[in-house]
Amino acid sequence: MQNLTDDETRSLRCVAGMMIPASAAHAVPGADDDTIFADIVAGIGRDMAHVKQALHRLDHLAGDTFADRDLATRLTDIGTFQKDGGVELAALNRIVVQCYYRDDRVMRSLGMDVRPPFPKGFEVEQGDWSLLDPVRARPAFYRRTP
Amino acid sequence: MLERVDVVIIGAGASGGAVAWSLAETKMRIVCLEQGDWTKPTDYPSNGRDWEARQLAEFNYSPNRRARETDYPINEDDSAIRVANFNGVGGGTILYAGHYPRFHPSDFRVRSLDGVADDWPIDYETLAPYYAENDRMTGVSGLAGDPAYPPKQPMMPPLPLGKSGATLARGLNRLGWHWWPSDSAIASTDYEGRAGCINLGHCTGGCAQGAKASSDITYWPAAIRAGVELRTRCRVREITTNEHGMASGVVYYDAAGVEQFQPAEVVILACNGIGTPRILLNSKSTRFPNGIANSSGLVGKNLMFHPYARIYGYFDEVTDGYRGPGNCIWSQQFYETDPSRGFVRGYTYEFARGQGPVQAAIQGMGTGRIPWGEAHHDAYRKLFCHRTGMVGICEDLPEEHNRVTLDPILKDSNGIPAPKITYTLSENSRRMLDHAIARGTEILKAAGAHDIGSDPLILDGGWHLMGTARMGKDPERSVVNEWGRSHDVKNLFIVDGSLFVTSAGVNPTCTIQALALYVADNMKKRLATLFD
Numbered sequence A: 001m002q003n004l005t006d007d008e009t010r011s012l013r014c015v016a017g018m019m020i021p022a023s024a025a026h027a028v029p030g031a032d033d034d035t036i037f038a039d040i041v042a043g044i045g046r047d048m049a050h051v052k053q054a055l056h057r058l059d060h061l062a063g064d065t066f067a068d069r070d071l072a073t074r075l076t077d078i079g080t081f082q083k084d085g086g087v088e089l090a091a092l093n094r095i096v097v098q099c100y101y102r103d104d105r106v107m108r109s110l111g112m113d114v115r116p117p118f119p120k121g122f123e124v125e126q127g128d129w130s131l132l133d134p135v136r137a138r139p140a141f142y143r144r145t146p
Numbered sequence B: 001m002l003e004r005v006d007v008v009i010i011g012a013g014a015s016g017g018a019v020a021w022s023l024a025e026t027k028m029r030i031v032c033l034e035q036g037d038w039t040k041p042t043d044y045p046s047n048g049r050d051w052e053a054r055q056l057a058e059f060n061y062s063p064n065r066r067a068r069e070t071d072y073p074i075n076e077d078d079s080a081i082r083v084a085n086f087n088g089v090g091g092g093t094i095l096y097a098g099h100y101p102r103f104h105p106s107d108f109r110v111r112s113l114d115g116v117a118d119d120w121p122i123d124y125e126t127l128a129p130y131y132a133e134n135d136r137m138t139g140v141s142g143l144a145g146d147p148a149y150p151p152k153q154p155m156m157p158p159l160p161l162g163k164s165g166a167t168l169a170r171g172l173n174r175l176g177w178h179w180w181p182s183d184s185a186i187a188s189t190d191y192e193g194r195a196g197c198i199n200l201g202h203c204t205g206g207c208a209q210g211a212k213a214s215s216d217i218t219y220w221p222a223a224i225r226a227g228v229e230l231r232t233r234c235r236v237r238e239i240t241t242n243e244h245g246m247a248s249g250v251v252y253y254d255a256a257g258v259e260q261f262q263p264a265e266v267v268i269l270a271c272n273g274i275g276t277p278r279i280l281l282n283s284k285s286t287r288f289p290n291g292i293a294n295s296s297g298l299v300g301k302n303l304m305f306h307p308y309a310r311i312y313g314y315f316d317e318v319t320d321g322y323r324g325p326g327n328c329i330w331s332q333q334f335y336e337t338d339p340s341r342g343f344v345r346g347y348t349y350e351f352a353r354g355q356g357p358v359q360a361a362i363q364g365m366g367t368g369r370i371p372w373g374e375a376h377h378d379a380y381r382k383l384f385c386h387r388t389g390m391v392g393i394c395e396d397l398p399e400e401h402n403r404v405t406l407d408p409i410l411k412d413s414n415g416i417p418a419p420k421i422t423y424t425l426s427e428n429s430r431r432m433l434d435h436a437i438a439r440g441t442e443i444l445k446a447a448g449a450h451d452i453g454s455d456p457l458i459l460d461g462g463w464h465l466m467g468t469a470r471m472g473k474d475p476e477r478s479v480v481n482e483w484g485r486s487h488d489v490k491n492l493f494i495v496d497g498s499l500f501v502t503s504a505g506v507n508p509t510c511t512i513q514a515l516a517l518y519v520a521d522n523m524k525k526r527l528a529t530l531f532d
Helices: A006-019 A034-042 A045-062 A071-084 A087-100 A104-109 A129-136 B014-024 B051-055 B110-114 B124-138 B162-175 B219-225 B272-282 B357-366 B376-383 B427-447 B509-525
Strands: B005-010 B030-033 B075-079 B229-231 B235-241 B247-253 B259-269 B308-314 B329-331 B347-351 B387-394 B403-411 B417-423 B451-455 B492-494
Touching: A006 A034, A006 A045, A006 A071, A006 A087, A034 A087, A045 A071, A045 A087, A071 A087, A087 B051, A087 B357, A129 B162, B005 B014, B005 B247, B014 B030, B014 B124, B014 B219, B014 B509, B030 B259, B051 B357, B124 B509, B162 B329, B162 B347, B162 B387, B162 B427, B219 B229, B235 B259, B235 B272, B259 B272, B272 B403, B272 B417, B308 B427, B347 B427, B357 B376, B387 B427, B427 B451, B492 B509
Parallel strands: B005 B030, B005 B259, B030 B229, B075 B417, B259 B492
Antiparallel strands: B235 B247, B247 B259, B308 B387, B308 B451, B329 B347, B347 B387, B403 B417
């Protein structure tokens, strides 16, 4: 599998930070945080080709390596890129959020237990089964066949 | 050449496991060849924090994205819907949601009742005892008394209604529309050595708990204990025939990629609605130049998916979110034909609970509800664990132009031609999807949703693969007879979703497995005259 070049890595980090910046109000890091970004790069996998295409497109819009342009230019270029949409945008979104939303600090901020689903599982309330009473009262309505 | 066996089964999925288990009592020598592997419970994504990421990769339901060594590629360029499957012991049941509805009696009489497609050569009453036996082997959770169905008795209590189910049920009650707890192949309590569901919320990535009834933990352990041999990493290329026009065995590639020939008295295909026609079409000979069992010309034709629409909404109150099995309740308010709706046949609503944190972000960003930048966090927190909704699963009618053929270029890792799918959505399906979105929106409004969205067609929702080797009494209009035997080759049987004459508006696994038991039972009853 191909790896990102140094320029691509810098640009991707820049994109990740613009996509999900740190928030003091929610006490969470941005997606360009050292730990999260290392996870993002390690997890690109099947999306590598589309991620490279996305970064190439951003470089093209920027007229230079995306990460080297000033903030105003980058914001304009990101706006254009998002407006165009497509599989490259979807791939960038996917590789960033699939790592961001499993980070300890982010999960805690969302009120989630910092653990995988298995083996502990989760509680789901039974709910109010009396809601079914009017449906129980309904006569059978499936079609009889000849 | 390997030692001759009585029966070779191709495919160890939903139907392969069922037919193997049922035939095992005959004490015939039975071998099953499966191209994939066993999946260990510790391999499933929900064991790790990266559970959602792994479902987007090696546990993805698209074989083209998953692209494991054990997968074969599929050319979907000319298809409105993309295939979803899994190749391994358990087949598609490894990644299915465990929705387990039966067909309705009317589903077997589509031509008689509605003047479209064809009637099945069997009826609900014929399959009813096999449905019941399959329910027992699988372990079905649900609730007796559903007015949309003839009487049936689930093995275990229903899965919990939860916050999401209760919210949606209130909306349905306000409209006076039908709903009922879903029949699910998920153990709500401990069942036959399987642990009950602990609400991992990740059924479609494979169940680490073993509560979901994938056939690798239901039929296969019982079949193997009864003497069936299951060989993994064995990919079948073709079925061979002898000078009498009977199947003589199968050619396959073993785990080392070495070509093997397995002679057999009987060949059973259990490879799903794509894999089965692929092998049939690739089994060409002088006697069968268009593929084996294809004198009707219908092998690969009449491919049916279930077109799905997704309708969802966001609520002020918290939903179940990432907790709990996706299965919850269903509605069959619009299941039976009503000509005033502008389409024939109907659909089922299957209501979901919510989403994991990654999916919530992907879908929120994909629909523009969650922006990039500083506003991302507040927008995300308004939506996460506040969403629930449904899918409308629509009956797909058979059309010969929807088909599976062999791709002239694309091949799998063993050099076997890959399948090519040609499929267009019918006008009837389009109208049904539109209706499902409109009525689903009404349900969500009645339930109190404040932001409602929909996907008019789930493009990668080709979970159900049916119709490509249909059963029937007329050899010119069907591939196999009314008990699964090829019209052309009298020791060749098919037991998977290829058999379906029509698709109904419900998930097919329960019916696929009941049909496999029915075919096996017919074989057992006719052992002395099986090839007559």
